[in-house]
Amino acid sequence: xxxxxAVEQPAATLRAVPSGNLRRRHVLDLEDFSPEEIExxxxxxxxxxxxxxxxxxxxxxxxxxxxxxxxxxxxxxxRASFExxxxxxxxxVINMTASMxxxxxxxxxxxxxxTFQAMGTDVLVxxxxxxGSAHLVARHTxxxxxxxGDGFHAHPSQALLxxxxxxxxxxxxxxxxxxxxxxxxxxxxxxxxxxxxxxxGAHVVLCGPPTLLPADVAGAFGLEGLSxxxxxxTAIRDADVVMALRIQKERQESGLLPSxxxxxxxxxxxxxxMAMAKENALVMHPGPMNEGIEISPTLAHxxxxxxxxxxxxxxxxxxxxxxxxxxxxxxx
Amino acid sequence: MSRxxxxxxxxxxxxxxxxxxxxxxxxxxxxxxxxGKALAAPEGTLVLNARGLVVSPGFVDLHCHLREPxxxxxxxxxxxxxxxxxxxxxxxxxxxxxxxxxxTRATVDFILAKARSEGAVxxxxxxxxxxxxxxxxxxxxxxxxxxGAVGFSDDGDPVADPRLMRSALTYTRPLGLPVMDHCxxxxxxxxxxxxxxxxTRLGLRGIPAAAEESMxxxxxxxxxxxxxxxxxxxxxxxxxxxxxxxxxxxGLPVTAEVTPHHLTLTHEWITxxxxxxxxxxxxxxxxxYDTNTKVNPPxxxxxDVDVMVEALREGIIDAIATDHAPxxxxxxxxxxxxAAFGISVLETGLGSVLSLFHQGRIDLPTLVARLxxxxxxxxDHGGLGLGTLSVGAPGDVTVFDPDIEWVVDVERFSxxxxxxxxxxxxxxxxxxxxxxxxxxxxEGSREAVTDGR
Numbered sequence: 001x002x003x004x005x006a007v008e009q010p011a012a013t014l015r016a017v018p019s020g021n022l023r024r025r026h027v028l029d030l031e032d033f034s035p036e037e038i039e040x041x042x043x044x045x046x047x048x049x050x051x052x053x054x055x056x057x058x059x060x061x062x063x064x065x066x067x068x069x070x071x072x073x074x075x076x077x078x079r080a081s082f083e084x085x086x087x088x089x090x091x092x093v094i095n096m097t098a099s100m101x102x103x104x105x106x107x108x109x110x111x112x113x114x115t116f117q118a119m120g121t122d123v124l125v126x127x128x129x130x131x132g133s134a135h136l137v138a139r140h141t142x143x144x145x146x147x148x149g150d151g152f153h154a155h156p157s158q159a160l161l162x163x164x165x166x167x168x169x170x171x172x173x174x175x176x177x178x179x180x181x182x183x184x185x186x187x188x189x190x191x192x193x194x195x196x197x198x199x200x201g202a203h204v205v206l207c208g209p210p211t212l213l214p215a216d217v218a219g220a221f222g223l224e225g226l227s228x229x230x231x232x233x234t235a236i237r238d239a240d241v242v243m244a245l246r247i248q249k250e251r252q253e254s255g256l257l258p259s260x261x262x263x264x265x266x267x268x269x270x271x272x273x274m275a276m277a278k279e280n281a282l283v284m285h286p287g288p289m290n291e292g293i294e295i296s297p298t299l300a301h302x303x304x305x306x307x308x309x310x311x312x313x314x315x316x317x318x319x320x321x322x323x324x325x326x327x328x329x330x331x332x
Numbered sequence: 333m334s335r336x337x338x339x340x341x342x343x344x345x346x347x348x349x350x351x352x353x354x355x356x357x358x359x360x361x362x363x364x365x366x367x368g369k370a371l372a373a374p375e376g377t378l379v380l381n382a383r384g385l386v387v388s389p390g391f392v393d394l395h396c397h398l399r400e401p402x403x404x405x406x407x408x409x410x411x412x413x414x415x416x417x418x419x420x421x422x423x424x425x426x427x428x429x430x431x432x433x434x435x436t437r438a439t440v441d442f443i444l445a446k447a448r449s450e451g452a453v454x455x456x457x458x459x460x461x462x463x464x465x466x467x468x469x470x471x472x473x474x475x476x477x478x479x480g481a482v483g484f485s486d487d488g489d490p491v492a493d494p495r496l497m498r499s500a501l502t503y504t505r506p507l508g509l510p511v512m513d514h515c516x517x518x519x520x521x522x523x524x525x526x527x528x529x530x531x532t533r534l535g536l537r538g539i540p541a542a543a544e545e546s547m548x549x550x551x552x553x554x555x556x557x558x559x560x561x562x563x564x565x566x567x568x569x570x571x572x573x574x575x576x577x578x579x580x581x582x583g584l585p586v587t588a589e590v591t592p593h594h595l596t597l598t599h600e601w602i603t604x605x606x607x608x609x610x611x612x613x614x615x616x617x618x619x620x621y622d623t624n625t626k627v628n629p630p631x632x633x634x635x636d637v638d639v640m641v642e643a644l645r646e647g648i649i650d651a652i653a654t655d656h657a658p659x660x661x662x663x664x665x666x667x668x669x670x671a672a673f674g675i676s677v678l679e680t681g682l683g684s685v686l687s688l689f690h691q692g693r694i695d696l697p698t699l700v701a702r703l704x705x706x707x708x709x710x711x712d713h714g715g716l717g718l719g720t721l722s723v724g725a726p727g728d729v730t731v732f733d734p735d736i737e738w739v740v741d742v743e744r745f746s747x748x749x750x751x752x753x754x755x756x757x758x759x760x761x762x763x764x765x766x767x768x769x770x771x772x773x774x775e776g777s778r779e780a781v782t783d784g785r
Contacts, residue, residue: 110665130667131535132621139619140665151669153535191535215538219529 026138026145027321029154030196042164044320062091065326068116071127072098077287077311078148082125085318113137122326144325152186158286159192161314163200165306166241174201179235181269182245182294183212189286198225207235211256232267239277243284244269244295270296282306335770336360338373342382347701348720357387359727362770382731385764388700389719390422390728392707394589395565395653402431407658407748413451415678415747417774420763422453422728423718428460429488435460435471440479452773456482461491461500477507482711485512490547492518501560508713510563515547524669526630530599539630541569548572552579555586563710564588566655568629570639577648587710589653590640592684593675598634601625601753617756623664623671624753644702645694651707654681658749676749683759686734690760727770734761
């Protein structure tokens with residue numbers, strides 16, 4: 001694709017990507033995405049990555065569009081990368097956090113969202129600690145909603161950037177074995193990846209302490225392309241990608257884990273364990289990392305690590321999502 | 333409004349008296365006067381033609397939340413009893429999670445007085461087990477029974493302390509009143525829906541069936557130890573039914589109730605795909621994380637629902653109770669975790685449970701029994717004559733059409749609680765008239781709704 005044309009006519013350039021599938025108003029989860037839709041997001045992200053490679057990273061695509069990021073939880077990379085993504089494509093981005101808004105005064109989520117609707121917001125990017133919050137706002141307002149993480153439920157932009165990162169390294173996800181390690185029970189990243197990775201042809205293995213695996217995984221997601229293994233040394237064999245999840249201290253306090261020491265012993269992703277995976281196997285982490293706990297520091301920053309690529313790709317994926325939703329909003 | 337009513341040519345189902353036949357029913361001076369063919373009525377009698385309709389004793393609801401005193405924005409005795417009348421219930425037992433809780437004679441007196449002056453049907457208060465429902469000190473059970481309480485419950489919460497539950501059962505035994513327990517081990521619970529495949533998929537914290545089952549087991553053991561009567565409120569898990577079955581086989585004083593939603597809906601409804609076999613075909617108006625599906629105990633799996641239906645049919649479960657729990661929109665228009673537990677049930681309960689009849693799983697006399705003589709037997713030990721059409725019993729009658737089709741519209745509820753996951757769904761079977769103490773307190777449409785209205 002030609003960079004200059006991407007700047008002058010971004011819409012025309014992006015139309016070269018297979019289109020017509022992303023007719024959605026919201027991005028709430030990957031469960032209802034078709035593989036073609038995911039391909040379209042990845043293709044659009046590829047065009048966006050070229051923009052990111054330019055010395056002056058700015059295109060006028062979403063000039064005059066307003067994006068609000070509304071975050072009820074602390075976040076570094078997701079919030080900053082949505083903001084950066086919006087600004088590169090010239091949208092006006094307003095960042096709201098719970099502590100600096102009327103939420104502090106007890107305003108409900110719906111009333112806050114309706115306020116933004118009345119202001120003429122084009123896209124609301126919502127992070128909320130409760131599962132289903134993005135669905136709630138999508139149902140009860142006219143806003144286009146991107147779910148930037150809701151409780152334990154979904155984090156679709158994270159899964160899309162993970163898929164994109166794996167595809168970059170392996171060419172395709174077909175037949176790729178991805179082991180997701182850690183606190184699956186409380187992980188929205190795991191849930192969105194379970195849907196997304198399998199739609200693209202990968203095999204997903206969930207691995208973690210028995211107390212941090214959710215009930216009836218087979219009933220919830222179906223066992224096609226999915227398995228569960230409590231022993232990491234077994235799970236990691238023949239893996240192409242190992243994704244470590246953040247483990248939170250509270251899990252010990254609430255009686256789900258004996259100790260951090262025992263977790264490290266059985267579930268830390270480190271060099272010795274990666275030696276049991278495929279030779280060229282790579283390591284991912286959605287961040288923020290507890291280095292030395294769920295992942296060893298040398299691995300996190302070594303040659304096998306995709307952690308920084310994930311962050312860079314996250315901006316491209318979020319540019320693609322914002323473009324695809326906000327550019328479509330004028331056609332209604 | 334007449335105190336003399338003749339209901340003609342209806343199919344009278346009175347399970348208490350083993351009756352199921354087309355006949356006439358005469359009510360004089362607020363009481364059942366005669367049942368028989370071609371009855372003559374004194375001049376001035378209101379005559380209701382019930383040809384093609386079922387004539388049943390007025391339904392008895394062991395478990396509803398009228399919210400007054402204290403939460404009048406959710407429901408009042410006036411609106412709640414009107415909703416009851418629309419649903420065919422002529423007697424409702426109101427739960428004590430009011431503000432103040434029903435833990436003194438004064439509050440019982442207030443409710444009974446309010447019900448007499450503003451209520452459409454009979455209200456029987458269930459008093460708290462402990463003062464303020466805090467799980468601490470027992471209420472003055474003797475005086476509350478004297479004042480008119482028909483049972484004791486800390487509903488909304490279990491009686492968590494087994495020692496206190498033992499005392500409550502021991503103390504109530506000579507009073508002859510049941511302790512109605514909301515069985516849920518609080519430390520095993522802490523979730524917002526049934527723990528299983530759907531909670532895993534939606535990322536919602538689960539409530540395992542064992543949270544209910546373990547406390548049902550405890551209560552049964554304590555019933556055996558004390559001889560006091562335990563009534564298991566809103567039973568929902570298959571394992572709990574098995575425990576009750578064994579307790580009854582041993583002859584223990586244990587009874588149980590089940591709600592219309594636990595007989596017909598599953599946890600799949602929380603995904604928005606509420607198309608259980610128990611439901612009449614209708615456009616799926618569901619959506620994921622509908623907080624109107626949030627209820628405690630939670631909607632469980634289809635295997636649990638099947639066990640509930642079978643146990644109800646067999647009589648292991650004695651009664652259908654609504655657990656009518658009205659809430660305001662503010663308490664439901666929020667994330668699932670934050671939403672209040674509860675469904676507004678009084679006006680949809682009959683239509684829901686009649687789906688079991690239409691599927692051929694329970695016959696009409698059995699369903700009527702579980703709405704009348706079943707619950708009456710738990711709270712009325714002969715004094716009131718509820719749940720039957722015996723001569724001399726109160727003139728409480730529900731006339732319903734099992735085949736009338738209608739679409740649930742919460743905006744037309746008499747209840748203030750519009751929190752129903754059935755909004756927009758088609759139900760088959762509805763109340764045509766409700767008679768309480770010889771007065772018509774509700775008269776419904778006899779026209780089936782065939783379109784989307």
